Amino acid sequence: MPVTKEDIRRTAHLARLHLSEAELDSMTETLSRVFDDIDQLHEVDTEGVQPLHHVLDLRNVLEEDIPRPCFTREEALGNAPDRTEEFFRLPRVVN
Amino acid sequence: MSSPIPKQNLPWWLYLKMLPSPKNLRNHPDLILEAVEQALVRARDLESLHAFVTLLDERAHRQTAAVRDGLRRGEPLPLAGWLLAVKDNIAIQDVRLTCASKILENFTSRFTATAVERLEAAGAIVIGKTNLDEFAMGSSSENTIFGAVRNPVAPDRVAGGSSGGSAVAVAADIVHGSLGSDTGGSVRLPASFCGVCGLKPTYGRVSRYGLVAYGSSLDQIGAFAHTSQGLFDLLRVMAGRDARDSSSAHEPPPDSRNQFSAIKHSLRIGIPEEYYAHGLSADVETAVRSMISKLERHGHSIVSVSLPHTKYAIPVYYILATAEASSHLARFDGARYGFRSEQATELTDVYELTRGEGFGLEVQRRIMMGTFVLSAGYFDAYYRKAQQVRRRLLEDFSRAFSKVDVLLTPTSPTTTFRLGEKLDDPLTMYLSDVLTVPANLAGIPALSVPIGNDSQGLPIGLQIIGPHFAETMILQLGTEVEGLRDGVSS
Numbered sequence: 001m002p003v004t005k006e007d008i009r010r011t012a013h014l015a016r017l018h019l020s021e022a023e024l025d026s027m028t029e030t031l032s033r034v035f036d037d038i039d040q041l042h043e044v045d046t047e048g049v050q051p052l053h054h055v056l057d058l059r060n061v062l063e064e065d066i067p068r069p070c071f072t073r074e075e076a077l078g079n080a081p082d083r084t085e086e087f088f089r090l091p092r093v094v095n
Numbered sequence: 096m097s098s099p100i101p102k103q104n105l106p107w108w109l110y111l112k113m114l115p116s117p118k119n120l121r122n123h124p125d126l127i128l129e130a131v132e133q134a135l136v137r138a139r140d141l142e143s144l145h146a147f148v149t150l151l152d153e154r155a156h157r158q159t160a161a162v163r164d165g166l167r168r169g170e171p172l173p174l175a176g177w178l179l180a181v182k183d184n185i186a187i188q189d190v191r192l193t194c195a196s197k198i199l200e201n202f203t204s205r206f207t208a209t210a211v212e213r214l215e216a217a218g219a220i221v222i223g224k225t226n227l228d229e230f231a232m233g234s235s236s237e238n239t240i241f242g243a244v245r246n247p248v249a250p251d252r253v254a255g256g257s258s259g260g261s262a263v264a265v266a267a268d269i270v271h272g273s274l275g276s277d278t279g280g281s282v283r284l285p286a287s288f289c290g291v292c293g294l295k296p297t298y299g300r301v302s303r304y305g306l307v308a309y310g311s312s313l314d315q316i317g318a319f320a321h322t323s324q325g326l327f328d329l330l331r332v333m334a335g336r337d338a339r340d341s342s343s344a345h346e347p348p349p350d351s352r353n354q355f356s357a358i359k360h361s362l363r364i365g366i367p368e369e370y371y372a373h374g375l376s377a378d379v380e381t382a383v384r385s386m387i388s389k390l391e392r393h394g395h396s397i398v399s400v401s402l403p404h405t406k407y408a409i410p411v412y413y414i415l416a417t418a419e420a421s422s423h424l425a426r427f428d429g430a431r432y433g434f435r436s437e438q439a440t441e442l443t444d445v446y447e448l449t450r451g452e453g454f455g456l457e458v459q460r461r462i463m464m465g466t467f468v469l470s471a472g473y474f475d476a477y478y479r480k481a482q483q484v485r486r487r488l489l490e491d492f493s494r495a496f497s498k499v500d501v502l503l504t505p506t507s508p509t510t511t512f513r514l515g516e517k518l519d520d521p522l523t524m525y526l527s528d529v530l531t532v533p534a535n536l537a538g539i540p541a542l543s544v545p546i547g548n549d550s551q552g553l554p555i556g557l558q559i560i561g562p563h564f565a566e567t568m569i570l571q572l573g574t575e576v577e578g579l580r581d582g583v584s585s
Binding site for chain 2: 003007008010012014015016017018019022027028030031033034037038039040041042043046049050051052054055058061063067068075076078079080081082088090091093
């Protein structure tokens with residue numbers, strides 16, 4: 001399936017990924033070739049085949065809901081690119 | 096410990112000092128500290144290979160003291176004497192965890208991965224974190240902010256990826272063993288390219304707690320060592336249920352050491368014809384077929400089998416792995432941890448510019464592919480279709496394993512390629528994993544064992560694939576292959 005530059009622009013927005021016009025062009029070209037190759041999947045007859053989500057037969061793994069020690073606030077904030085007191089700091093959203 | 100690479104093929108500086116074996120160190124605990132110091136010096140001497148991204152001098156010294164004390168107190172510590180390296184997408188508390196990405200360049204982990212915790216509790220000493228393709232996405236260990244990993248056998252060639260640094264750390268005899276992660280071949284391919292053994296266990300056999308997720312239905316922590324026996328020693332300690340990874344398997348670890356011996360009965364060995372196409376190099380095919388003949392002469396029976404959906408494994412992989420990756424990597428938003436773009440003045444910029452500047456090109460490609468196949472209107476045609484074909488691939492293996500015990504294939508159609516050779520051609524790069532991806536899709540264990548060199552002296556790997564949880568059998572066969580390769584009768 002041919003992938004258009006508009007598909008790529010829309011996808012980059014969904015992925016919250018800033019790409020320049022030149023990057024959008026080259027991404028369009030590369031992904032078109034990749035999806036040409038991927039399209040051979042459509043030769044396989046999968047009528048009635050259950051999609052495989054997980055290779056081991058594990059389902060609904062349940063655990064007791066027991067409180068356990070976790071990160072302190074300082075540990076959780078320790079890798080923050082910007083902070084103020086005990087908060088992550090981000091640009092203002094509402095004026 | 097036998098080295099599978101003939102020394103004359105290595106640059107002279109690689110063999111200045113040999114690392115004493117784990118067994119020797121265990122018997123002489125006072126030598127462990129010296130060995131750790133030598134390993135750290137050696138890692139620095141061989142810095143141009145770009146194998147390590149962080150060396151843990153102080154931490155390794157503390158671990159060494161703890162191991163010596165433990166041995167004095169008579170603790171069993173089955174891995175005392177082992178020096179290890181850990182791929183830098185696996186967490187160690189209070190140590191930088193970069194995934195070779197600008198977006199995590201200054202990130203420090205707050206906890207330790209279960210696999211590392213278990214190995215260290217058994218007496219192993221981790222000396223450093225190793226280089227990789229960014230977020231484990233790549234087949235050459237060239238997509239990294241730390242400089243492309245170079246192959247010690249031929250430094251103008253790639254180490255293979257994505258766990259290239261971990262393969263090199265063992266191949267260059269800096270450490271005895273190392274951890275990698277294998278989502279589509281990222282342990283086995285570099286093992287093959289560098290001439291060491293590499294194991295991808297059954298999906299869920301080793302806890303993924305502390306492994307940065309790439310494609311979480313495929314990811315599995317694996318290991319490198321010079322021998323299959325070494326891999327077995329590491330696996331026994333690492334494997335087993337972990338409450339902190341709900342997808343970890345309830346299967347107990349493989350049996351104790353005295354059960355690991357040469358195979359006493361003959362195996363039915365399957366040769367899947369589809370793995371002997373795909374531009375297989377003549378030298379690789381000759382080496383693999385010659386090992387198959389030796390195994391047949393040793394009493395194993397050789398059976399031709401077919402895995403008809405093999406050619407669809409790469410397209411299935413690039414849909415499912417990227418879909419999962421696009422979802423996992425959504426957490427890197429510049430808000431709570433990691434890099435944030437300095438250009439960002441509004442909230443949407445924080446997301447878009449941070450991700451645009453922080454992720455490398457290959458990671459961006461995979462985020463785009465994954466987002467696209469999951470987006471409205473394409474989900475059924477790509478994601479669901481890929482999951483259905485994935486079941487077909489699993490059924491191929493189930494049919495084969497009803498007739499044979501193991502499958503033997505080349506690990507890679509070619510030996511290592513030149514640095515830069517495939518970097519601008521992602522489609523060709525993706526095909527490097529054509530023989531390794533199917534085992535990840537089926538969740539089955541697979542081992543790469545070095546079996547010789549091609550006409551240019553570059554290592555060739557044999558892949559041994561088994562059914563779910565058959566690690567012991569494939570490692571036993573690996574040991575037999577090593578004996579036949581080295582001309583030692585077993």
